[in-house]
Amino acid sequence: MTAASRPRTRGALSKGRAEALAGYLFIAVPMVLFLVLNVGSIFYALYISVWKWNLRTGPVTFMGLDNYTKALNDPVFQTAIKNSLYYAVVWVPLTMALGLFLAVIVNQKIRGQTFFRAAYYFPAIASSAAITTLWIFIVAPDGIFNQSRAAFGLNPLFSLLGFSPAQNWIGDQGTALNSIILLNAWTTSGTFMLFYLASLQSISHEVYEAAAVDGANAWQNFWRITFPLLKPGHYFVATVAVIGALQLFDQALIGGGVNGDPNNALMTMVLYLYNAAFHQFNFSFAAAIGIILFAVIFTATLVQRRLFGQAPAW
Amino acid sequence: MATKFASKDVPDLFYVNADYAQQWIKEGFLAPLDDYIAKSGFDTSQFFGGYASIFKGTDGKTYGFAKDGNTIGMAYNTALVPTPPKTMDELVTLAQSLKGKNGLKAPICLNPGLDRGLAFLYAQGGALLSADGKASAIDTDPSKKAVQWYMDLFKNGLGMTASDMGAGWCGDALGKKSAAIIFEGGWLDPAMTSTYPDVKYAWAQLPTGSSGSPVTISFTVSYSIGADAKNKDQAWVLLQYLTGKDGMTKWTSGGVALPARKDVPTPAGKDVLAASSAFAKPGSGFMPGWSDVQKAFQDAFTAQIQAKTFNADPVITAAKAAINKALAGG
């Protein structure tokens, strides 16, 4: 029996209808979850942020924008914003550069390519909790980093920069955030390497052939050809990186505790939010912080779109 | 616990840490106990003063009874410190003699915050609040001198934070022999026996300072009944037992905490700390917004010792601002 001669039974859905129904059913569960717990939660957050909220009974009094003004006037939150921005400005270019560098290397036809790729991605596979705990152990005042630099005779160099032999890298307000930057640059460089690798492999050889005819060397190849052609890659990595940077939390909490010790050196916007929600139990204040955070991230993403001048090819 | 309040999944009877007591009372999480006290004739006179006041609301009602407490004492490594110092001056002299010896990172392990610093502030004649608790006293001359004195311990290398010693807290520092003298409470004992059983140490009272009288700070936890609890009557029976003379005797004989009542005998090995209960002042929960004040003090203090400027003035300014803000209800 061919499809054309199969009689349509009464009551059965038309083919188009059946397909649509199947489509909706297949996406039903995710869409409900997304609409309630994800997209919809933005509106709920806005609502929560304008009411004084009692843990047991819910909304109490209307506060209007009080939470927002309180947050923006709080010196601790101002420090948090400053720290998050500083982290983004330093960590993003550093990690992008490192990731690109590794990608270019791993992309070469050298022996052990797979080994290098596996090795350079390795630090990214562990959980933030595990790797930060490990890092704190390594950079403790009596940890192996301080001990090995002493053993290698590097201490005079460090002293010149103002670091004592038993420097408390995570516990010192001057070095805490920078230590986290280095930690995260090291771990995330592997992920960015993979992103860049994918982009690198899409560059066609003809361009290089033409350059070779003109006598270009490797350095020129990279800067004049590879780097500009990677623009979509740069855009994607930069966007992901900035969003991630502004959300710095895990390492700050593990390194500095819920108060961003020492002296707010590790207080980030998200840590401040977490503190407000689960240590001061001020949910409406925390909701407001979440909205502010979203506004910052959204703005940063828009700015980047402008700078890069193109929309990503979804 | 707060998430339990939020989810109305409230146990009938639970601990309330002094740090949170006032806030939880204000938010209505705890059930007032005065009716129960009147009906059952529970004797509340035996509780140490420092412990009882914390669990009373601004409405004068009682919301919990201290189940036990802990005072801060001085724990010292007996191998390195043959006789414990009795005054703060003796402490300084002893520390100077220990400095740089025996692989110590510093003679004393100290916290840069009021969680221990408050005891030293009191000992040296300073105060955080005026006598009626309504105004800041951190910027009076005695207070300023006291804070600077504490700061100078760091400045002269006699004291160091646990973190700078590579320890998680001062108990670790004592155990790893990075410090010879630390200031902690009864919780130190089980930690030392389980993790550092080979280190021999002993307890002594906090050295007396320029204030002339012994003083220290205490921390306590109450038993309270949840406002949403389903079995309040039964909870009261249990609470009465646990914070009454017999119950408390039984439960504090184990060895971490001290009794909160005068009529309960002292657990073994805790004589020094227990004796301090008589003159201990509350180390937390005695003013609204305590954690903000604590944070402001600690942030400013840490900034000074890490920048190596060791100046108490910015610390005083920051603490005063925080105290005023907290007292104003901010």
Next chain:
Amino acid sequence: MTSPARPIRADTAIAAAPVGDRSWKWRRRLAYVLLIGYAILMFVPFAWSIITSFKTLPDSVRMTVVPDPFTLQGWDYAITKLTPPMPVLFLNSAVIAGIVTVTNLVLGSLAGYAFARLRFPGRELLFLVVLATLMIPDQLRLVPVYLILNGIGLTRGLGQYIGVIVVIAISGTSIFLLRQYFLSIPRDLEEAARIDGAGFLTTFLRVMLPLATPALSAVAILTFQGTWNGFFWPLILLQDQSHYTLPIGLLSFRTAGGFATIYPPLMATVVMATLPILILYLFFQRYFVEGIAASGVKG
């Protein structure tokens, strides 16, 4: 010398060196040494954590590579004395990661297929919603999600597990990756199945799903790794100590427990937290790489 006839690609742009230039050879050797050195450096911290877990506490702060004495004290402490003990943490992590991986595979492949191949009104708009979820930071939805789950009782007792699973049951990335893959499968097989009278579900299960194994593997690996390592939602929603996962256990040891500098058991926990992913990585490295790269193709 390079001749124009030899194809020059990005991957040989640097490696293609003038032949016979001796200083270049030495530079290449040096480059190799540095690269290998940096590669080995990647493993050093983790190796150090393994070594430390077998040391005694005083020994753990010394720079020696061989534990002296070699002891299982650290592991014993982690398994018996830490609260919550390591096996509990491990079990919690495993259960949650396992379930969330399955839900992502099931829901992701169904939705991915629907977005790729089924026609229904509003499809593109709904897919935009999926993409939008990737833009919304978790922290923004912290308070609303917590209050919603609280309202339906998923923040107490065993409900905490369900709460966490519900929040991360399906990720936009899974749907995106699977949709991408389904789009690339030729339509012939599907059409043949439809002509034979197969329903949508049957076509999906019997024909499309088996063809999508590479994408499914990538999603499985990414999801398992992400959930096993996950920090934020377990932190917020698993409030009972006995429900903690490994990362949260590590955090509590570091901040609350006083175990912060008792390194051997702490390192033992770090090792246990990383070992399963490490094993997966050793065997399925390709899928990690493909998965990450594929999610990067978005850009």
